[in-house]
Amino acid sequence: MFEQLKAELIGRLILTGEEGYHDRRKIWNTAFDKHPAAIVVCKAASDAVAAVKFAKEKEFAVTIRGGGHHVAGTAICDGGIMVDFSEMRKVTVDLERRVAIVEPGATLGDVDAETQKYGMVTPTGTVTETGIAGLALCGGTGYLRGKYGLTSDNIVSVRMVTADGEHLQVNAQENPDLFWAIRGGGGNFGIVTSFEFQLYPLGPEVLALDVMYDYKDAKQVLRNTQAFLRTAPDEVSFNMMTFQMPAAPGVPESLHNKRVIVIAGLYAGDKDGGEKAVQPLRELAQPISDNTGIVRYTELQSRFDLAAPKNVAVAGTSLFIKEFNDEAIDALLAKIELLPRPSLLVQFWECHGKMNRIPSDATAFAVRDASFLLCFDVDYPMEEEKTFKDWIESAYETMLPYSVRKTSYLNTVRNDRQITKDTYGDNYAKLASIKHKYDPTNFFRHNHNIEPQA
Structure with a gap:
């Protein structure tokens, strides 16, 4: 069944029982001991596109692993396809624009190490092995929050794969409704394959x-x-x-x-x-x-x-x-x-x-x-x-x-439906409407889920 997907990948496909499978399926919180049907170890954004299209066609659930550091264990599920970004950790500093271009598998330590080479920072968290992707999409509260806000407040732009396999640019000008939603709305709207974060001078x-x-x-x-x-x-x-x-x-x-x-x-x-x-x-x-x-x-x-x-x-x-x-x-x-x-x-x-x-x-x-x-x-x-x-x-x-x-x-x-609704409060209805626009079947549901509603 998976030959079609494997042929389309730049990265690797690891199936149940293959070498490396058990190491790859482990996440930070060992209370979650689950067994995906396949793990797509991404080397490029196109691997995430291929994984989404294949999973949609074959009716597999999809989970996304950045740092895999969430207490709720959302990076993995039984019988689904894990999209694993742990080998995509590159961080590039654009000093002219004062942004950091960050791959989705990067940790906070990766981001800090590269940006500090230039005496720059972006707000992150306080544990270096946390993945930047999950942190940023749901907030991000570190030691710069008073001066510069949350990590999510400092997202300038992202590239993301939607539930129908489109690879979109998302920022204040392009797909602005998605840009509003991803700054706090978590992984409900697609798979982010690249971030741009605002930088500020501080340090070393x-x-x-x-x-x-x-x-x-x-x-x-x-x-x-x-x-x-x-x-x-x-x-x-x-x-x-x-x-x-x-x-x-x-x-x-x-x-x-x-x-x-x-x-x-x-x-x-x-x-x-x-x-x-x-x-x-x-x-x-x-x-x-x-x-x-x-x-x-x-x-x-x-x-x-x-x-x-x-x-x-x-x-x-x-x-x-x-x-x-x-x-x-x-x-x-x-x-x-x-x-x-x-x-x-x-x-x-x-x-x-x-x-x-x-x-x-x-x-x-x-x-x-x-x-x-x-x-x-x-x-x-x-x-x-x-x-x-x-x-x-x-x-x-x-x-x-x-x-x-x-x-x-x-x-x-x-994960708790009522906690999620209470937390988004008055923003929940707008998020549910955007979810319906981009993911009407709730394909991206292994998260603090926002249910699509027209």
């Missing part, structure tokens, strides 16, 4: 925020952080996380098994003015340690790679929070006391500045009025899957009353 050295507080001061830290955000400059963006320090070599004995809050971030401006701007975040309570200072941008971007280890089963969820008032803080801290594993990661990503000033209907990404994104993440042994998933879901339900219209960050949450 930046002022990085790196402060550790005692968890016993968590309420004070969260209160003071919320207050800081009311007047925070755009140049400052930061994440906070709470976890239990390991009793491991290299960790001071005084911190063994101690629960802490770490705040990490970036001043995206002239380094001389940064010290004053970030000082309030170094005084939220009495620090345990403060390693704030000048580092290479690429070093900052890789600091938390260990928080997303390979070859583990992962569960996670998220909610955008309107405000961390005392009631919300108390509810959260009470829930944290019931963690099934002390190392479970609870993260608070602040939201302010440019990412919040873009109108909610300017792109598909609709949540522009939160002050925090709250994320829960845990890796777990498969025999304890129910315990950890139950806790994640109960944490979601506990914090739901404090959320912004029940909205989540789709890059960090399981």
